[in-house]
Amino acid sequence: MLTDTTTQIALTARNLTLAYEGNTIIESLDLAIPHGQIVTLVGPNGCGKSTLLRGMAKLLAPQTGAVYLDGDAIAELPAKTLAKRLGILPQSPPAPEGLTVRELVAQGRYPHQTWLQQWSREDEWQVERAIATTDLQEFANRPLDRLSGGQRQRAWIAMALAQNAQTLLLDEPTTYLDLAHQIEVLDLLYQLNHESDRTIVMVLHDLNLACRYSHQLIALRDGTVIAQGRPQEVVTEALVSEVFGLDSRIIPDPVTGTPLCVPIGQGVRHS
Numbered sequence: 001m002l003t004d005t006t007t008q009i010a011l012t013a014r015n016l017t018l019a020y021e022g023n024t025i026i027e028s029l030d031l032a033i034p035h036g037q038i039v040t041l042v043g044p045n046g047c048g049k050s051t052l053l054r055g056m057a058k059l060l061a062p063q064t065g066a067v068y069l070d071g072d073a074i075a076e077l078p079a080k081t082l083a084k085r086l087g088i089l090p091q092s093p094p095a096p097e098g099l100t101v102r103e104l105v106a107q108g109r110y111p112h113q114t115w116l117q118q119w120s121r122e123d124e125w126q127v128e129r130a131i132a133t134t135d136l137q138e139f140a141n142r143p144l145d146r147l148s149g150g151q152r153q154r155a156w157i158a159m160a161l162a163q164n165a166q167t168l169l170l171d172e173p174t175t176y177l178d179l180a181h182q183i184e185v186l187d188l189l190y191q192l193n194h195e196s197d198r199t200i201v202m203v204l205h206d207l208n209l210a211c212r213y214s215h216q217l218i219a220l221r222d223g224t225v226i227a228q229g230r231p232q233e234v235v236t237e238a239l240v241s242e243v244f245g246l247d248s249r250i251i252p253d254p255v256t257g258t259p260l261c262v263p264i265g266q267g268v269r270h271s
Contacts (some may be wrong), residue, residue: 008035008036012032012033014065015028018054018060025048028064029052029225033056037200038190038202039217040213040217041053041220042203043219047221053088056074056201057086057088059088061075062075083163087161087169088168089156089170091175099143099144101136101141101158102140102141105155105159106162107162108162108163109162126162129161133158136151150182167201169202170189172202172204174204175205182209186209207261211261212258220243227239232259235250237249249264
């Protein structure tokens with residue numbers, strides 16, 4: 001089980017309103033993401049999780065309000081400056097056919113390139129370190145399309161690491177992965193947070209895994225924050241009913257002691 005380490009704020013949203021094609025998804029939202037913690041956005045499909053992540057990454061311009069990174073308004077930061085401080089991994093990102101792991105990871109160094117210095121020893125070191133951190137050395141020269149799902153996700157995370165950004169945003173990093181590969185990716189994120197104090201904000205659909213790996217959860221419904229706090233504070237039977245519209249029982253996880261949500265459906269069989 002993770003424990004809180006600091007109350008310093010990494011990301012802040014103030015009066016944030018986000019919309020697509022005139023349809024408001026997030027309205028007048030206030031939010032604070034603690035530095036050096038793993039914070040997971042949870043909620044039903046269409047509740048605004050991915051939209052909020054895009055807004056915090058400057059991929060979606062707000063209708064009102066602002067997002068601040070370590071106190072600086074991201075709207076006022078040049079793209080390269082922001083990319084050095086904030087890494088974003090979209091859901092199921094596409095990659096050019098035939099691209100190798102090392103070539104993909106090297107793309108994370110583009111924000112650090114200048115006209116006078118296109119590639120440096122520092123760039124090379126950061127790429128090799130990212131590959132080693134994600135345990136991809138033996139796959140470094142292999143095309144992405146020849147990797148397993150978990151290995152491919154690790155390669156994308158390595159690219160974000162090569163940026164050397166202190167804050168990482170990940171949109172459903174375990175999507176389409178089987179359980180073993182989900183754990184592989186989440187263990188890596190835990191390691192990155194634990195060893196380098198990186199702030200990690202991610203979207204997960206699996207509430208139980210979110211409880212296991214997060215310092216804090218943010219529960220969203222209809223673009224509104226219903227609750228934020230430690231998993232033990234957020235995940236209750238009442239909240240699961242309110243946010244997901246689902247009856248459940250919450251019991252301690254036998255491995256971690258974090259909340260374990262046992263859903264109750266109409267097709268329940270009794271032994």
